[in-house]
Amino acid sequence: MMRSSLMMITCLGLGGLMAEAADKKSPAVSAESADADFALQGEYAGEIKGEDGPLKIGVQVIALGGGKFRAVPLIGGLPGAGWNQEKPKTVDGQLKDGAVRFPGEEATGVLRNGQIHVADPDGNRVGTLNKVVRKSPTLGLKAPQGAVTLFDGSDTKHFKKGRKTADGLLMQGTTSVDTFQSFKLHLEFMLSYMPQGRGQGRSNSGCYMQGRYEVQILDSFGLSGEHNECGGIYSVKKPDVNMCLPPLSWQTYDIQFTAAKFDNNGKKTANARMTVKHNGVLIHNDVEVPKRTTASPLTEGSQNGPIYLQDHGNPLRFRNIWVLPQN
DSSP states (O other), rough: OOOGGGTTTTOOOOHHHHHHHHHOSOOSSSSGOOGGEEEEEEEEEEEETTTTTTEEEEEEEEEETTTTEEEEEEETBBBBOOOOOOOOOOOOEEEEEEEEEEOOSEEEEEEEETTEEEEOOOOOOEEEEEEEEOTTTTTTTTOOOOOOOESSSOOOOOEETTOTTSOEEEEEEEESSSSSSSEEEEEEEOBBBTTTGGGGGGEEEEETTTEEEEEEEEEOSOOOOOOTTOOOOOTTBSSSSSSOOOTTSEEEEEEEOOOEEEEETTTTEEEEEEEEEETEEEEEEEEEEOOOOOHHHHHHHSSSSSOOOOOOSOOOEEEEEEEEOOO
């Protein structure tokens, strides 16, 4: 059966351009400023021939800097689009002579012009995967009646020390002037491209509800999806599925937050709760949040709290942020 076909793939193409810029180490906040490895990174999906018939496959190809790549094959399709959540076996490759090779005993793949052509050991083609560019269905979601628009690109008056780029985007490291109890939040963010970064050093930020409870923001494209990766409720719960898209893609959080409750003596009587959708896919369903995030600006309490967008030393971009207060 061809389940391992995409575990060992050979990626070819764009060789001269990749070698020319593959050692760029500065974080990129646009495709124009990214190294040429960026053109190969992304998601691929299609079918290959298996022993039991056609087998749907998704592959996430991650740029690791300096011409290094990692392929993450997913049986059934991409996360949120068919993947059976069977743990993948990744394989690394290195750019050499204009090609990034992931050699395999059971199958070989060749990536050219936005397609991975998969062949068996005899050289017979068993399938083709096409590059796909997914977009969140809630991108551009308009603020409903009664919502507080925190950022629409026009100014930063709703954020303390808010910084705006020349093209009208909000930068990381700012706190909303407005404060809230329970609410629905819509947030759009773009991870910087940092192929040389690893772990928590790769486009790290966070969105804090009430300045207390963090939903992590991180370039965890292709990773396992942990509590400290993108979509995780930090130190509380990992996302049900890792829906992180490649860096430099616009992504969305849609969060239903229920504030913790306190009695007249300041004793907590009910924990905060969160429901989170990442790029339109439910990743946390009414999860109890028993404690504040350790690094949060505010301690737990009955007072209203702001939306805090963390600066962890990496550049990020934000847009279309609104909050609908709820009773």
